[in-house]
Amino acid sequence: GENVEQHPSTLSVQEGDSAVIKCTYSDSASNYFPWYKQELGKRPQLIIDIRSNVGEKKDQRIAVTLNKTAKHFSLHITETQPEDSAVYFCASTKWNAGNMLTFGGGTRLMVKP
Amino acid sequence: KAGVTQTPRYLIKTRGQQVTLSCSPISGHRSVSWYQQTPGQGLQFLFEYFSETQRNKGNFPGRFSGRQFSNSRSEMNVSTLELGDSALYLCASSLGRRGWNEQFFGPGTRLTVL
Numbered sequence: 001g002e003n004v005e006q007h008p009s010t011l012s013v014q015e016g017d018s019a020v021i022k023c024t025y026s027d028s029a030s031n032y033f034p035w036y037k038q039e040l041g042k043r044p045q046l047i048i049d050i051r052s053n054v055g056e057k058k059d060q061r062i063a064v065t066l067n068k069t070a071k072h073f074s075l076h077i078t079e080t081q082p083e084d085s086a087v088y089f090c091a092s093t094k095w096n097a098g099n100m101l102t103f104g105g106g107t108r109l110m111v112k113p
Numbered sequence: 114k115a116g117v118t119q120t121p122r123y124l125i126k127t128r129g130q131q132v133t134l135s136c137s138p139i140s141g142h143r144s145v146s147w148y149q150q151t152p153g154q155g156l157q158f159l160f161e162y163f164s165e166t167q168r169n170k171g172n173f174p175g176r177f178s179g180r181q182f183s184n185s186r187s188e189m190n191v192s193t194l195e196l197g198d199s200a201l202y203l204c205a206s207s208l209g210r211r212g213w214n215e216q217f218f219g220p221g222t223r224l225t226v227l
Contacts, residue, residue, distance in 0.1 A: 001172070032213040043117075043203065043218040044156075051213070089156060095212050099146045099205075100169040103156040 002027040006090050006104025013080050014112050021107045023090035024072040030092040033073045034101070035064060039086045047088075048075070080111045115140065117206050117219035125225045131192040134222045136204035138185050144168070144209030145187035146216060147179060150201040159202075162187050163209045191224075199226045 003026040013019050025033075031052035036044035050057045050064045050073065057064050061080075066073040077084055087108050091101040118137045126132050138145050146169075147159040158171040162181035179189040185206075191198055201221045207214035 034215075036218075043220050045218070046215055049213075049215075091156075093213070097169055099144050099161045099163075099207055099209070099214060099216060100158050100171070101146075101148075101156075101216070102158065103148075105155045 002030060002092060002102040004090060004092050004102050004104040006107055008107060009105060010108045010110070012110045012112065015080060015082060017080055019075075019077045019080055019084070019109055019111075021075045021088055021090070021109070022072060023074070023092075023104045024070075025092045025102075026071070027092070027094070028068075028071065029094045030102075031095055032093050033064070033066060034091050035075050036089045036091065036103075037086045038089065038106075044089060077109075080109075082111050082113050085109055085111045117204060117217050119202075119204055119219040119222050121222060122220065123223050123225075125227065126194050127227050128194055128196060130194050131190060132194060132224060133188055133190045134202055134204075134224075136187045136189075136206070136219055138187070138204075138206030139217055142206040142208055142217075143185055144207045144214065145181060145185065146205045146207070147187070147189050148203045148205065149173075150203055150221070151199075156203070159189065194226045196226050199224060 034049035038044040063076045090104040144163045146161040161169040181187045203221045205216035205218045207216045
Protein backbone atom coordinates (compact mmCIF):
# COMPACT_ATOMS: atom_id res chain seq x y z
CA GLY A 1 0.00 0.00 0.00
CA GLU A 2 0.86 3.66 -0.08
CA ASN A 3 3.48 5.05 2.29
CA VAL A 4 3.96 8.76 2.96
CA GLU A 5 7.03 10.09 4.72
CA GLN A 6 7.12 13.61 6.08
CA HIS A 7 10.09 15.75 7.15
CA PRO A 8 11.01 17.39 9.40
CA SER A 9 9.04 16.14 12.39
CA THR A 10 9.59 19.48 14.17
CA LEU A 11 10.40 22.88 12.76
CA SER A 12 11.07 26.08 14.64
CA VAL A 13 11.24 29.41 12.82
CA GLN A 14 11.25 33.08 13.69
CA GLU A 15 8.16 35.08 12.92
CA GLY A 16 8.41 36.42 9.38
CA ASP A 17 10.65 33.61 8.15
CA SER A 18 9.58 30.94 5.67
CA ALA A 19 8.85 27.32 6.53
CA VAL A 20 9.10 24.33 4.22
CA ILE A 21 7.73 20.86 4.92
CA LYS A 22 8.47 17.98 2.57
CA CYS A 23 6.68 14.71 1.88
CA THR A 24 7.46 11.73 -0.31
CA TYR A 25 5.00 9.07 -1.41
CA SER A 26 5.50 5.58 -2.73
CA ASP A 27 2.53 4.83 -4.97
CA SER A 28 2.97 6.39 -8.41
CA ALA A 29 -0.81 6.09 -8.92
CA SER A 30 -1.48 8.64 -6.16
CA ASN A 31 -2.81 11.83 -7.70
CA TYR A 32 -4.35 13.99 -4.98
CA PHE A 33 -2.33 15.54 -2.18
CA PRO A 34 -4.05 17.56 0.55
CA TRP A 35 -2.40 19.31 3.48
CA TYR A 36 -4.08 19.59 6.88
CA LYS A 37 -3.36 21.87 9.80
CA GLN A 38 -4.17 20.70 13.31
CA GLU A 39 -3.94 23.18 16.14
CA LEU A 40 -3.52 21.88 19.66
CA GLY A 41 -6.69 20.17 20.82
CA LYS A 42 -8.54 20.89 17.60
CA ARG A 43 -9.61 18.97 14.53
CA PRO A 44 -7.50 18.78 11.35
CA GLN A 45 -8.50 21.34 8.76
CA LEU A 46 -7.66 21.36 5.07
CA ILE A 47 -5.45 24.30 4.18
CA ILE A 48 -4.48 23.54 0.59
CA ASP A 49 -4.47 20.66 -1.85
CA ILE A 50 -2.92 19.84 -5.21
CA ARG A 51 -3.79 17.41 -7.97
CA SER A 52 -1.29 15.57 -10.09
CA ASN A 53 -2.04 17.56 -13.23
CA VAL A 54 -0.72 20.71 -11.53
CA GLY A 55 2.87 21.41 -10.48
CA GLU A 56 2.22 24.26 -8.09
CA LYS A 57 -0.67 25.92 -6.29
CA LYS A 58 -0.67 29.06 -4.19
CA ASP A 59 -3.12 30.57 -1.72
CA GLN A 60 -1.89 33.79 -0.13
CA ARG A 61 1.05 32.87 2.10
CA ILE A 62 0.74 29.14 1.47
CA ALA A 63 1.96 27.25 -1.58
CA VAL A 64 2.34 23.60 -2.47
CA THR A 65 4.60 22.12 -5.13
CA LEU A 66 4.48 18.65 -6.61
CA ASN A 67 7.18 16.69 -8.40
CA LYS A 68 5.55 13.56 -9.82
CA THR A 69 8.78 12.16 -11.19
CA ALA A 70 10.47 12.25 -7.81
CA LYS A 71 7.21 11.47 -6.01
CA HIS A 72 7.47 14.29 -3.56
CA PHE A 73 5.48 17.36 -2.66
CA SER A 74 6.17 20.27 -0.37
CA LEU A 75 4.32 22.89 1.64
CA HIS A 76 5.75 26.40 1.71
CA ILE A 77 4.59 29.01 4.21
CA THR A 78 5.96 32.51 3.80
CA GLU A 79 5.97 35.38 6.30
CA THR A 80 5.13 33.01 9.15
CA GLN A 81 3.03 34.27 12.03
CA PRO A 82 2.56 32.88 15.56
CA GLU A 83 -0.90 31.63 14.58
CA ASP A 84 0.75 29.35 12.02
CA SER A 85 2.05 27.28 14.95
CA ALA A 86 0.40 23.87 14.67
CA VAL A 87 0.97 20.33 13.44
CA TYR A 88 0.83 20.01 9.67
CA PHE A 89 0.01 16.74 7.94
CA CYS A 90 0.48 15.87 4.31
CA ALA A 91 -1.62 13.13 2.76
CA SER A 92 -2.14 11.31 -0.49
CA THR A 93 -4.83 9.35 -2.24
CA LYS A 94 -5.85 8.32 -5.73
CA TRP A 95 -8.91 8.83 -7.86
CA ASN A 96 -10.59 5.52 -7.16
CA ALA A 97 -9.88 5.67 -3.42
CA GLY A 98 -10.83 9.29 -2.96
CA ASN A 99 -11.64 9.29 0.73
CA MET A 100 -8.97 6.86 1.88
CA LEU A 101 -6.18 9.22 2.82
CA THR A 102 -2.69 8.05 3.73
CA PHE A 103 -1.10 10.60 6.05
CA GLY A 104 2.48 11.55 6.71
CA GLY A 105 3.69 11.51 10.29
CA GLY A 106 3.15 15.23 10.83
CA THR A 107 5.36 18.28 11.37
CA ARG A 108 5.13 20.38 14.49
CA LEU A 109 5.75 23.96 13.41
CA MET A 110 6.62 26.50 16.07
CA VAL A 111 6.75 30.16 15.10
CA LYS A 112 8.62 32.24 17.65
CA PRO A 113 7.54 35.86 18.00
CA LYS B 114 -24.22 24.80 8.10
CA ALA B 115 -23.41 22.75 11.18
CA GLY B 116 -20.08 20.95 11.20
CA VAL B 117 -19.27 17.32 11.84
CA THR B 118 -20.12 16.24 15.35
CA GLN B 119 -18.91 13.25 17.34
CA THR B 120 -20.18 11.73 20.54
CA PRO B 121 -19.05 11.12 23.13
CA ARG B 122 -16.03 13.40 23.26
CA TYR B 123 -14.27 11.36 25.94
CA LEU B 124 -14.48 7.73 26.97
CA ILE B 125 -12.70 5.62 29.53
CA LYS B 126 -12.98 1.86 29.22
CA THR B 127 -11.15 -1.16 30.55
CA ARG B 128 -9.48 -3.93 28.59
CA GLY B 129 -11.88 -6.46 27.16
CA GLN B 130 -14.83 -4.11 27.01
CA GLN B 131 -16.38 -2.85 23.81
CA VAL B 132 -17.17 0.69 22.76
CA THR B 133 -19.36 2.45 20.21
CA LEU B 134 -18.56 5.88 18.85
CA SER B 135 -20.92 8.04 16.83
CA CYS B 136 -20.41 10.55 14.04
CA SER B 137 -22.95 12.91 12.48
CA PRO B 138 -21.78 14.30 9.14
CA ILE B 139 -22.45 17.68 7.61
CA SER B 140 -25.93 17.85 6.16
CA GLY B 141 -25.89 16.59 2.57
CA HIS B 142 -22.66 14.63 2.98
CA ARG B 143 -23.03 10.96 2.20
CA SER B 144 -19.55 9.70 3.01
CA VAL B 145 -18.10 9.18 6.46
CA SER B 146 -14.52 8.07 7.02
CA TRP B 147 -12.93 7.08 10.31
CA TYR B 148 -9.33 7.63 11.37
CA GLN B 149 -7.31 6.66 14.42
CA GLN B 150 -4.80 9.23 15.68
CA THR B 151 -2.03 8.22 18.08
CA PRO B 152 1.32 9.84 18.93
CA GLY B 153 3.21 6.81 17.69
CA GLN B 154 1.32 5.86 14.52
CA GLY B 155 -0.08 9.23 13.52
CA LEU B 156 -3.30 9.36 11.54
CA GLN B 157 -4.40 6.02 10.15
CA PHE B 158 -7.42 5.28 8.00
CA LEU B 159 -9.89 2.80 9.44
CA PHE B 160 -12.76 2.65 6.95
CA GLU B 161 -15.15 4.68 4.85
CA TYR B 162 -18.89 4.34 4.51
CA PHE B 163 -20.96 5.67 1.66
CA SER B 164 -24.69 5.12 1.25
CA GLU B 165 -24.72 2.61 4.11
CA THR B 166 -21.99 0.48 2.49
CA GLN B 167 -18.35 0.14 3.41
CA ARG B 168 -16.45 1.53 0.44
CA ASN B 169 -12.85 1.41 1.65
CA LYS B 170 -11.09 -0.34 4.50
CA GLY B 171 -7.72 0.18 6.15
CA ASN B 172 -5.43 -2.36 7.80
CA PHE B 173 -7.07 -2.78 11.16
CA PRO B 174 -8.17 -6.03 12.81
CA GLY B 175 -11.74 -7.24 12.66
CA ARG B 176 -12.34 -5.93 16.17
CA PHE B 177 -12.87 -2.58 14.51
CA SER B 178 -16.15 -2.35 12.67
CA GLY B 179 -18.58 0.29 11.57
CA ARG B 180 -21.88 1.01 9.98
CA GLN B 181 -23.79 3.83 8.44
CA PHE B 182 -27.45 4.64 8.71
CA SER B 183 -29.84 5.94 6.08
CA ASN B 184 -29.39 9.51 7.40
CA SER B 185 -25.61 9.16 6.82
CA ARG B 186 -24.81 9.09 10.52
CA SER B 187 -22.12 6.53 11.25
CA GLU B 188 -21.00 4.49 14.19
CA MET B 189 -17.82 2.60 14.77
CA ASN B 190 -17.44 -0.21 17.24
CA VAL B 191 -14.34 -1.63 18.85
CA SER B 192 -14.73 -4.95 20.60
CA THR B 193 -12.42 -6.61 23.11
CA LEU B 194 -10.55 -3.41 23.80
CA GLU B 195 -6.77 -3.47 24.16
CA LEU B 196 -4.49 -0.90 25.77
CA GLY B 197 -3.16 -0.02 22.32
CA ASP B 198 -6.61 1.09 21.23
CA SER B 199 -6.23 4.24 23.32
CA ALA B 200 -6.35 7.01 20.75
CA LEU B 201 -8.21 9.94 19.34
CA TYR B 202 -10.80 8.66 16.88
CA LEU B 203 -11.68 11.15 14.20
CA CYS B 204 -14.43 10.93 11.68
CA ALA B 205 -14.55 12.97 8.49
CA SER B 206 -17.46 13.63 6.20
CA SER B 207 -17.52 14.51 2.53
CA LEU B 208 -19.96 14.66 -0.33
CA GLY B 209 -18.68 11.28 -1.41
CA ARG B 210 -18.77 11.95 -5.13
CA ARG B 211 -16.52 9.84 -7.32
CA GLY B 212 -12.97 11.10 -7.19
CA TRP B 213 -11.47 13.54 -4.71
CA ASN B 214 -13.65 15.12 -2.09
CA GLU B 215 -12.66 17.57 0.61
CA GLN B 216 -13.03 15.88 3.96
CA PHE B 217 -14.26 17.80 6.98
CA PHE B 218 -13.15 16.39 10.30
CA GLY B 219 -15.09 16.17 13.53
CA PRO B 220 -13.59 17.09 16.91
CA GLY B 221 -12.83 13.47 17.71
CA THR B 222 -13.56 11.05 20.52
CA ARG B 223 -10.69 10.48 22.88
CA LEU B 224 -10.73 6.86 24.03
CA THR B 225 -8.65 5.75 26.99
CA VAL B 226 -8.35 2.04 27.69
CA LEU B 227 -7.19 1.12 31.18
